[in-house]
Amino acid sequence: MRLKPKHISLLVLFVLIVMAPLFFPSGFYYRVGALIFINAIAVTGLVILIGYAGQISLGHAGFVGIGAYSCALAPVHLGISPVFAIALGAALSAGLAWIVGRPILKLHGYYLGVATLGLGILISMVLANEAQWTGGPDGIAVPDLGLRGLLRDWGFRVSAGELWYWLAGAVLIAGAWLALNLFDSPTGRALRALHGSDVAARTMGIDVPRHKLHAFVISAVYASVSGSLLALMNRLVTPDVAGFMHSVHLVTMTVLGGVGSVLGAIFGATILTALPQVLTVFHQYEHMVLGLVMILVMIFMPDGLLPSLLKRFRGRAGK
Amino acid sequence: MSDLLQFLFSGLTVGAVYALLALGFTIIFNASDVVNFAQGEFVMLGGMGTVFGIAAGLPVPLAALAAIMGTAFLGVALNKLAIEPARGAPVVSVIIITIGAAIFIQGAASVLFDKQIHRYPGFSGERALHFGGATLLPQSLWVMSGAAMIFVALWVFFTRSLTGKAMLATSNNRLAAALVGINTRYIMTLSFGLSAAIGAFAGVLVTPITMTAYNVGIGLALSGFAAAMLGGLGNPVGALVGGLLLGILEALTAGYISSQYKDAVAFILIILLLFFMPQGLFGSKHAERV
Amino acid sequence: MTPLLEVANLSIAFGGLRAVDDVSFEVRPGQIVSVIGPNGAGKTTLFNMISGLYRPTQGSVRLVGADVTSAEPHLLARRGLARTFQNLQVFPSMTLLENVMVGHHLQEAGATLPDLFGLPSSRRKTRATAESALSLLARVGLEKAAFREALTMSYGALKRLEIARALALRPKILLLDEPAAGCNAVETEEIDQLITEIASSGVAILLVEHDMKLVMKISSHIIALDHGRKIAEGNPGDVAANPDVIAAYLGQKGQEQVLHADG
Numbered sequence: 001m002r003l004k005p006k007h008i009s010l011l012v013l014f015v016l017i018v019m020a021p022l023f024f025p026s027g028f029y030y031r032v033g034a035l036i037f038i039n040a041i042a043v044t045g046l047v048i049l050i051g052y053a054g055q056i057s058l059g060h061a062g063f064v065g066i067g068a069y070s071c072a073l074a075p076v077h078l079g080i081s082p083v084f085a086i087a088l089g090a091a092l093s094a095g096l097a098w099i100v101g102r103p104i105l106k107l108h109g110y111y112l113g114v115a116t117l118g119l120g121i122l123i124s125m126v127l128a129n130e131a132q133w134t135g136g137p138d139g140i141a142v143p144d145l146g147l148r149g150l151l152r153d154w155g156f157r158v159s160a161g162e163l164w165y166w167l168a169g170a171v172l173i174a175g176a177w178l179a180l181n182l183f184d185s186p187t188g189r190a191l192r193a194l195h196g197s198d199v200a201a202r203t204m205g206i207d208v209p210r211h212k213l214h215a216f217v218i219s220a221v222y223a224s225v226s227g228s229l230l231a232l233m234n235r236l237v238t239p240d241v242a243g244f245m246h247s248v249h250l251v252t253m254t255v256l257g258g259v260g261s262v263l264g265a266i267f268g269a270t271i272l273t274a275l276p277q278v279l280t281v282f283h284q285y286e287h288m289v290l291g292l293v294m295i296l297v298m299i300f301m302p303d304g305l306l307p308s309l310l311k312r313f314r315g316r317a318g319k
Numbered sequence: 320m321s322d323l324l325q326f327l328f329s330g331l332t333v334g335a336v337y338a339l340l341a342l343g344f345t346i347i348f349n350a351s352d353v354v355n356f357a358q359g360e361f362v363m364l365g366g367m368g369t370v371f372g373i374a375a376g377l378p379v380p381l382a383a384l385a386a387i388m389g390t391a392f393l394g395v396a397l398n399k400l401a402i403e404p405a406r407g408a409p410v411v412s413v414i415i416i417t418i419g420a421a422i423f424i425q426g427a428a429s430v431l432f433d434k435q436i437h438r439y440p441g442f443s444g445e446r447a448l449h450f451g452g453a454t455l456l457p458q459s460l461w462v463m464s465g466a467a468m469i470f471v472a473l474w475v476f477f478t479r480s481l482t483g484k485a486m487l488a489t490s491n492n493r494l495a496a497a498l499v500g501i502n503t504r505y506i507m508t509l510s511f512g513l514s515a516a517i518g519a520f521a522g523v524l525v526t527p528i529t530m531t532a533y534n535v536g537i538g539l540a541l542s543g544f545a546a547a548m549l550g551g552l553g554n555p556v557g558a559l560v561g562g563l564l565l566g567i568l569e570a571l572t573a574g575y576i577s578s579q580y581k582d583a584v585a586f587i588l589i590i591l592l593l594f595f596m597p598q599g600l601f602g603s604k605h606a607e608r609v
Numbered sequence: 610m611t612p613l614l615e616v617a618n619l620s621i622a623f624g625g626l627r628a629v630d631d632v633s634f635e636v637r638p639g640q641i642v643s644v645i646g647p648n649g650a651g652k653t654t655l656f657n658m659i660s661g662l663y664r665p666t667q668g669s670v671r672l673v674g675a676d677v678t679s680a681e682p683h684l685l686a687r688r689g690l691a692r693t694f695q696n697l698q699v700f701p702s703m704t705l706l707e708n709v710m711v712g713h714h715l716q717e718a719g720a721t722l723p724d725l726f727g728l729p730s731s732r733r734k735t736r737a738t739a740e741s742a743l744s745l746l747a748r749v750g751l752e753k754a755a756f757r758e759a760l761t762m763s764y765g766a767l768k769r770l771e772i773a774r775a776l777a778l779r780p781k782i783l784l785l786d787e788p789a790a791g792c793n794a795v796e797t798e799e800i801d802q803l804i805t806e807i808a809s810s811g812v813a814i815l816l817v818e819h820d821m822k823l824v825m826k827i828s829s830h831i832i833a834l835d836h837g838r839k840i841a842e843g844n845p846g847d848v849a850a851n852p853d854v855i856a857a858y859l860g861q862k863g864q865e866q867v868l869h870a871d872g
Contacts (some may be wrong), residue, residue, distance in 0.1 A: 056411050103594045110354045114548060115593050117541070120585030129579040174499040181727030186717040186734055188724065196700030203660055205686030205700075205715040205778065214721045219688070244537065248418050255415055260702070287426025294419025298412045299404045301843040 045222020334566020
């Protein structure tokens with residue numbers, strides 16, 4: 001049987017996730033890996049929104065925040081387990097995206113950018129200001145997921161870093177699988193069509209507002225799950241996860257790697273997450289490097305890193 | 320009543336800064352269709368530059384002038400190095416480039432200057448003036464009259480000078496402007512330099528009141544952008560009205576409702592406005608051509 | 610036979626300019642009705658109103674007997690209207706095959722969740738759509754380029770791609786906006802045949818075209834517009850001989866051309 005691009009992408013991702021630990025010099029890198037995967041989950045959602053449907057969001061960290069604070073607050077106040085808190089956060093994010101999505105997604109370009117930006121900032125402002133619930137700017141502790149204890153009872157001893165590496169890796173593969181399914185499906189084609197030509201898509205019978213909304217809701221759920229995992233891994237969450245800078249990070253990762261492609265976006269998440277972690281020596285210059293990378297990639301590789309590199313590689317192979 | 324007056328004073332002061340920021344957005348947007356998220360960094364650089372100029376022993380006017388000139392030069396460089404090479408790129412790319420520039424400038428400022436919060440004394444002393452039970456810093460008068468001066472000067476520039484008219488023509492129709500021999504690339508460069516200088520000037524004026532640090536730019540840019548949107552992106556009068564309105568509403572919110580949520584005003588206003596009046600208070604509607 | 614498309618007193622004004630002014634006509638199954646007129650006569654604006662992209666200021670549009678004035682484009686597609694565009698509206702970074710697959714949207718689209726989870730029902734639809742899209746591409750002679758991205762193709766090829774994509778909707782009424790623009794003589798000949806073939810299968814066709822030879826040859830009925838107003842209508846011979854039409858549009862040189870084509 002001939003392998004489809006979807007299966008190749010998933011295989012590459014799987015092999016990379018499984019093989020990477022062989023090259024880890026220390027246990028610290030499991031945490032870096034887990035952080036990369038957690039960001040990549042949110043970014044995969046943005047591939048559906050920005051890459052497929054062509055709609056920008058500068059406020060998706062707001063949904064990351066909802067996912068994260070659900071895991072901090074729901075177990076304490078509602079007495080539900082953290083696993084259900086993840087689902088609750090996803091449902092809340094989806095619900096909010098559903099309500100605000102329809103009016104917001106009527107907007108185009110900068111107007112859409114600034115409306116989503118405002119939405120994200122309002123969410124992060126609530127999280128920072130409602131200190132009696134959220135602990136305010138200092139953040140709040142998050143209950144233990146309990147998975148490590150469970151594994152220990154069964155006789156498996158894993159470090160927290162290892163556990164989160166494999167858990168986030170598994171969720172990422174599932175998320176990538178869903179996004180790749182969508183790409184080559186009736187809905188995915190409709191999204192890519194309205195990205196290419198809004199007018200033509202409408203005359204093809206595509207209900208454009210409905211499809212945009214679905215992409216927005218799906219991407220909000222990805223962001224929320226990413227936030228939940230981040231909170232549960234760090235056992236602490238601060239309003240920064242919902243902040244403007246985190247939104248910008250996520251969009252940059254999405255566009256950096258290659259905005260249409262799931263694998264490219266994961267590549268972008270890897271670079272942008274790993275760089276500051278690995279190059280701690282350059283901590284002082286972190287912002288300068290990030291800003292410079294954003295500018296240079298957009299100018300010289302407008303398709304994103306991975307597609308541009310692949311094109312160059314193919315061009316050379318063809319000669 | 321004196322409370323209200325007090326809120327109006329502080330609202331007008333901050334509003335004047337927002338109006339200058341919004342004006343900067345407007346000038347660049349008109350020349351190039353770019354929304355420049357690095358606009359707030361210009362304000363930060365104006366303030367920080369002056370702080371460090373004074374620390375280096377320059378008299379205040381010279382330090383301020385150096386800061387404004389330096390920032391204007393940076394604005395030109397930003398256009399030449401980051402915006403022009405990406406001509407024709409999709410909106411998402413341009414947004415990322417200017418946000419990237421903002422982050423880069425912020426990072427550079429933290430290295431070049433420091434990460435402390437700074438201010439310098441007001442130009443006409445620090446003794447507050449009293450009006451009808453409310454107090455007003457003399458520096459607030461500097462801010463308001465400085466902003467008024469810029470708006471008047473620009474109005475003269477746009478309506479009287481050939482270059483100003485060329486900029487207006489470019490904002491109306493870039494292709495037509497190019498066809499009648501206007502150098503639109505030069506207009507773009509000029510607009511970036513001008514916007515940066517106006518931003519830095521606002522920073523010079525307001526730093527004695529609000530203080531400054533390497534990371535204040537993004538927040539200022541978002542508020543200024545909100546003000547520009549409020550007035551209708553691309554309209555200088557809208558920038559003035561939007562800026563003052565936003566400043567006053569923020570001050571009233573802080574005074575009567577909650578100081579924590581004063582920054583929310585801008586975004587709630589924007590979202591409401593986008594839903595109900597997508598072209599802003601002073602915008603015009605364009606039909607989509609198929 | 611009842612008309613599939615009825616346009617009555619349709620008007621639209623942009624500012625003070627009446628771009629289309631009180632235009633009425635109808636198109637019956639199997640008919641090819643052409644709209645002619647000089648540039649700026651309002652032909653494309655008329656198309657944009659019929660296909661729901663512009664809201665008319667006056668008048669009505671009826672599709673298959675139902676009033677659809679100002680209805681959303683995607684609802685019109687549901688009722689059997691498809692169109693192509695004068696200045697191409699393809700999906701540039703999708704392959705030709707995917708472009709035509711999008712035309713099957715109404716037949717294949719359903720729920721988002723099955724698509725997300727790649728359920729067999731979703732995959733089956735995609736396979737069926739791909740087959741149908743491939744045969745439509747073959748019909749316009751583009752099957753060899755099925756897996757190339759649209760942005761890599763020539764103007765003439767994309768014109769034909771748009772026809773294939775519109776046919777994918779299985780339309781009852783097809784609006785073709787300058788289908789032969791940018792085509793050479795051989796390609797124009799092929800498009801001529803294709804349009805005649807589509808019409809003979811019972812589709813009502815409304816055509817805007819600048820190639821007068823083509824128009825005179827295939828139209829069953831012609832409507833001439835000038836400055837947004839209908840100045841003449843009738844069979845090709847009558848319209849070509851109409852002095853108003855000649856004055857407004859064809860001119861002396863055009864008249865010779867038409868007479869030549871007619872003969």
